Amino acid sequence: MKIHEYQAKELLREYGIPVPRGRSAATPEEARCATEELSGKVIIKAQIHSGGRGKGGGVKPASSPEEAFTVSEKILGMQLVTHQTGPGGKEVRRVLVEESAAVQRELYLSLLVDRSQKRECVVFMASEAGGMEIETVAAESPGKIVSCAIHPVVGFSPFQARKLAAALRLNAEQRKIFTDIVRNLYRLFLDKDCSLVEINPLAITADGRLLALDAKLDFDDDGLYRHPEIKGMRDQAEEAPLEVEAKNASVNYIKLEGNVGCMVNGAGLAMTTMDMIKMAGGEPANFLDVGGGASPEQIEKAFKILTSDSHVKCILVNIFGGILRCDRVSAGLIQAAKNIEMKLPMVVRLQGTNVDEGRKMLNESGLRFTVAEGLYEAAQKAVFLVM
Amino acid sequence: MAILLDEKSRIVIQGITGSEGSFHTREAVKLGTRVVAGVTPGKGGTELDGIPVYDCVGDAVAKQKANVSGIYTPAAFTPDAIFEAIEAGVRLVVCMTEGIPVLEMIRVKQALKGSGARMIGPNCPGITTPKVGKVGFMPNFIHKQGNVGVISRSGTLTYEVIWQLTNLGIGQSTSVGIGGDPIVGSGFTDILALFERDPQTEAIVMIGEIGGTAEEEAAEFIRSQVKKPVVSFIAGRTAPPGRRMGHAGAIISGGKGTAADKFKALEKAGVIVEKNPAELGQRVAEILQKKKI
Numbered sequence: 001m002k003i004h005e006y007q008a009k010e011l012l013r014e015y016g017i018p019v020p021r022g023r024s025a026a027t028p029e030e031a032r033c034a035t036e037e038l039s040g041k042v043i044i045k046a047q048i049h050s051g052g053r054g055k056g057g058g059v060k061p062a063s064s065p066e067e068a069f070t071v072s073e074k075i076l077g078m079q080l081v082t083h084q085t086g087p088g089g090k091e092v093r094r095v096l097v098e099e100s101a102a103v104q105r106e107l108y109l110s111l112l113v114d115r116s117q118k119r120e121c122v123v124f125m126a127s128e129a130g131g132m133e134i135e136t137v138a139a140e141s142p143g144k145i146v147s148c149a150i151h152p153v154v155g156f157s158p159f160q161a162r163k164l165a166a167a168l169r170l171n172a173e174q175r176k177i178f179t180d181i182v183r184n185l186y187r188l189f190l191d192k193d194c195s196l197v198e199i200n201p202l203a204i205t206a207d208g209r210l211l212a213l214d215a216k217l218d219f220d221d222d223g224l225y226r227h228p229e230i231k232g233m234r235d236q237a238e239e240a241p242l243e244v245e246a247k248n249a250s251v252n253y254i255k256l257e258g259n260v261g262c263m264v265n266g267a268g269l270a271m272t273t274m275d276m277i278k279m280a281g282g283e284p285a286n287f288l289d290v291g292g293g294a295s296p297e298q299i300e301k302a303f304k305i306l307t308s309d310s311h312v313k314c315i316l317v318n319i320f321g322g323i324l325r326c327d328r329v330s331a332g333l334i335q336a337a338k339n340i341e342m343k344l345p346m347v348v349r350l351q352g353t354n355v356d357e358g359r360k361m362l363n364e365s366g367l368r369f370t371v372a373e374g375l376y377e378a379a380q381k382a383v384f385l386v387m
Numbered sequence: 388m389a390i391l392l393d394e395k396s397r398i399v400i401q402g403i404t405g406s407e408g409s410f411h412t413r414e415a416v417k418l419g420t421r422v423v424a425g426v427t428p429g430k431g432g433t434e435l436d437g438i439p440v441y442d443c444v445g446d447a448v449a450k451q452k453a454n455v456s457g458i459y460t461p462a463a464f465t466p467d468a469i470f471e472a473i474e475a476g477v478r479l480v481v482c483m484t485e486g487i488p489v490l491e492m493i494r495v496k497q498a499l500k501g502s503g504a505r506m507i508g509p510n511c512p513g514i515t516t517p518k519v520g521k522v523g524f525m526p527n528f529i530h531k532q533g534n535v536g537v538i539s540r541s542g543t544l545t546y547e548v549i550w551q552l553t554n555l556g557i558g559q560s561t562s563v564g565i566g567g568d569p570i571v572g573s574g575f576t577d578i579l580a581l582f583e584r585d586p587q588t589e590a591i592v593m594i595g596e597i598g599g600t601a602e603e604e605a606a607e608f609i610r611s612q613v614k615k616p617v618v619s620f621i622a623g624r625t626a627p628p629g630r631r632m633g634h635a636g637a638i639i640s641g642g643k644g645t646a647a648d649k650f651k652a653l654e655k656a657g658v659i660v661e662k663n664p665a666e667l668g669q670r671v672a673e674i675l676q677k678k679k680i
Contacts, residue, residue, distance in 0.1 A: 113489050115569040115599055117576065120496050152493045193488050223488035225463060256627065267567060268541020268596055271623035272664050278625045279663060287626070320543040320550075322512055323407065323483075323524045352526040352546060353414075375547060376665035 001219045003233045004047040006096040008215040015188045017181055017199075019212045022098035031072035034097040035065040044071050047094040049238040051133065051216070052082035058092060061100060068097060093237060101211055106131035106201035107168050109181075111189045114149065122189060124148040124182065126164045130201035156186045170204075177210050192230055193223025242305055249301040251290055258283025260382050261312035261344075263302055265290050265324045273318050276376055282383035285312045294324055299332020304340060316382040317348045318375070319358075326350045326358025334365045345385045346370065349378040389561040390536070390581040390588070391479060391507070392455070392516040399424040399444060399453035399477070401460055401468045403435055407483075408459035411524045412438070415457075418527045420520025423451040444475035455479040457513065457522040462486035465509065469495050473504045480572065481522040482508035492570040499572065506572025512542040512564035525549070525562065533558015535671055536582035538575060539594035540567050540601065544622055544664070548594060551668035557675065560588040567596065575605035583613050590616045590674050592667065593658070595649055597623035602649040610656035616678075618659045618670045621646045 006024040013019050023034035024047065035042050046058030053059050058080045062068040072095050081089035108130040114123040127145045129137045137144055146167040148160045161179040170178055181202075189197055196218040203213045224231045236244045246253030252267065256274075260282050264270035267289045274284040286309065290302050306315055319329045329350065336342070346369040350358050362369070370385070372378035398415075402408040403425025412422055412435065424439055424447035431442030439451065447453040456472040458465060458480065465484040472480045487495075487509050499506055507514060513523010517532035529550040537552075537559055539545040545564050552559060563578050565571050575593060582588045591613070595602040602621060609617055624646040654660050661670045 113493070113569065115489075117574050117601070117604055120570050121493055122490075152497050190490060193490055195489065220489050222462065222486045223490065225486075226488075254627075264543075266541060266543030268539070268544035268594070268622045269547060271596065271626055272544050272547075274626065275622065275624045276663075276665070284625065320526075320546045322526050322543060322546055323411070351550065352529075352543075353524075374665060376663070 001221055001224060001230070001234055002049045002238070003217055003219075003230075004049065004094070004235065005045065005215055006047055006094070007233045008217040009212070011188065011192070011217060012212055012215055015184045017184055017212055018177070018210055019215070020099045020101055022096050024094055024096050025072060026076070026094050028069045028073040028076065031095055031097050032065045032069040035062060035068035038097065038099050041100045042068055043098050043100045044068060044075060045096040045098065046075050046078070046080050046092040047096055048080055048085070048090040048092055049235070050080070050082050050084040050090060052084055053080060056080050056082040058082075072097070090238070101203060101213065102206035103201075103203045103213070104206050104208070105204040107204065108134055108137070108200045109164075109185075109202045110134070110196065110198040110200070111185055111194070112196050119149055121152050122150045122186065124150070124160065124164060126168055128168055130203075134200065150186060156183050158183075171208070174204065174208065174210055181210065192227055193220045194218065195220045242309065246288075246302070246305050249298055249305075251288065251298060251302045251305065253302070253305055254287040255309065256284055256286050258285045259311050259313040259386050261285045261306040261309065261315045262318065263288050263290060263306060263315065264318045265294070265320065265329075269318065269320060272375070273316065273379065276379035277316070277383060280376070280379040280383040282379070282386060285309055290324070294328065294332070296328055296332035296335055299329055300336040300339065303333065303336035307340060307342070307344065312344065314382050314385040315344050315346045316378060317346065318378055319350050319352070321350070321352030321354060321358070325354040326352060327354045327361060330358040330361040330365075334361065334367060337365075337367050347372055347378055347382045347385065349373065349375070388585050388587045389516040389519065390578070390585050391505075391561060391563065392514050392519055392522060394519060396455045396479075396519065397421055397423045397451065397453050398455045398457055398522055399426060399447040399451070401426045401444065401456055401458045401472065403427060403438070403440060403459070404430050404433075405459055409435055411459065414524065414527060415521050418520050419518070420522070423447070424453050444471045444477070448475045448477065453477060455522060456481065458482040458484055460484060466491040466495060469506070470498055473498050473502045476503075478504055480504055480506040481511075481513050482506065482572070483511060483513055483523055484508070485510040487568070489569055492568065495572070496570065505577075507563060508566040508572055510568045511566030511571070512545060514561060514563050516561045517559055523564065525564070529553055530562065531558040534560055534587055534589040536560050536585065536588040536591045537562040537594075538578045538582070538591065539564050540596045541594055541622060542567070544594055548592060548664065548667055551665070552592070552671060555668045555672050557668065557671055560585060569599060575601055576608040579605060579608055579613055583615055588615065589678060590618065590671055592671060593617055593619045595619065595621040597621065597626055597646050597649070598644045600644060603652045606652040606656040606658065609658055616659065616674045618661060618667060618674065619653050620661050620664045620667055621649045622664075624662070
């Protein structure tokens, strides 16, 4: 799960990481008041779940409360387009008004899980090349990135901070503060089940202080059950409406550009079904994994989500029952077809646990659909129907 | 011979009285699996279809000589269940539970080190050795005994491939679903090593997914350590980058972990790469044919 920069900075502040003073604002008037409170020059930053906001015109300075009002009036409500948002952009609903800082140097510092079999632990990454995307640094000058693995049993030890600090060429005073930053970031990462903590840039100000100017925090979805305070930070407005609906129904759904709607069980088979549709000359409209323990109600919801995408011209149901039993799928399909007026052609392929019961239920339901036996055959039949 | 699950396996199911645990235990028994005990804290002394239920894994090991544990407990209790199984001294832990936080898996991996126990999963369909049985929930009817080893990060896609093999008359030594999470108990390389040593296994099918570097690591391992033929498929060729496709593992970002990268790495390692999964079985049939000649 992602959160906004202003939320990330609140968490950083809570963990003793130096961040600029700031207030979030949802209206130009709030931005004006915030600037008054902060007294002085400020930066107005659009709050959307995406990088590259500055280049897209979502980050602007203001030197008075009145200017903050007019600047945020322009930013709030704009469709901010960055390299990560797609061509449609994302609507800005909130800005962060922050004290501006004179910057001497921009560094990079992050924490993430290294899943490679050799490591499987939390790793710090740091670079002197802050303020730019770390992927770019990694591609162009990998020598500028240093990393430091934290042994899960040993935990953080100050020498690790010294190692990173040396690579960042920090002075003695800065090193002390940096050690605290590193220690506290690691604590935050563990406490909150983070999957990424990224401070970019970590600035050295003109007067030599360390300051987290931008922050990105991602959380492990599987850990959210034990962090209601983090779950509460979720901003549904940042997610596609159909994806929100799917999430609430515990269905994995990602909208794509094509017209063959797919309903599959299991992520691997769902991706393979998409691959097969492409191979058969069609375009998948979505990724949809109904999951292992889906109930007929969930199947029905998944079906509704599929059919509410107006691009969908045909539905391909591909179920290989294991933990999910075919009779449950059939019950859900029949229920859904009854409750919504199904006009779209449907290709159904059922295999696996309780397949005979499932097929029998469908055959006796009076539903109209095309049967497929094989995986590729199912994709071909679905693509044929949208041609 | 097969791997992991054999005639000596005595299975205890943790979470046996839950709805998934009991359903899939009964399915496993139908396949002939030797389930000797169940564990549900607080339900010790009861039984499921004659299978004794204990309060802790230690009792199942002491009284029924259980040496393999299958876990179906809810995610929040599962790290504890795994630690308990390791401590009780089972040699194999198979965890089907989905939704364990990554940081908990980092702890689990530490607990496994030096314990003598091997773990498969979490978030996996388990292991099936035809004619011996299964731990997990692969459908019963898809298997046939034979000499092809199957390893996969996926669940249902694995059934798909096994079923294809069976329909072509190609049996399996053992099928292993290693799970779709970023950190798993055993990786591709661990299972590849077991198949390489197993005299029953003549060829290996490996099914990967986009995201992470497990397939690249496997490619490197195959190049240097595996002499048996390996046929492979990677799911997610058409997935848009940066999105999580159901499995936490299946995120592709920053040009790493794409299907194209993985196909390339595998091809370079001498793996027979098949881009149409409907043709995987056919490739395996050709290889087995060649071996006979």
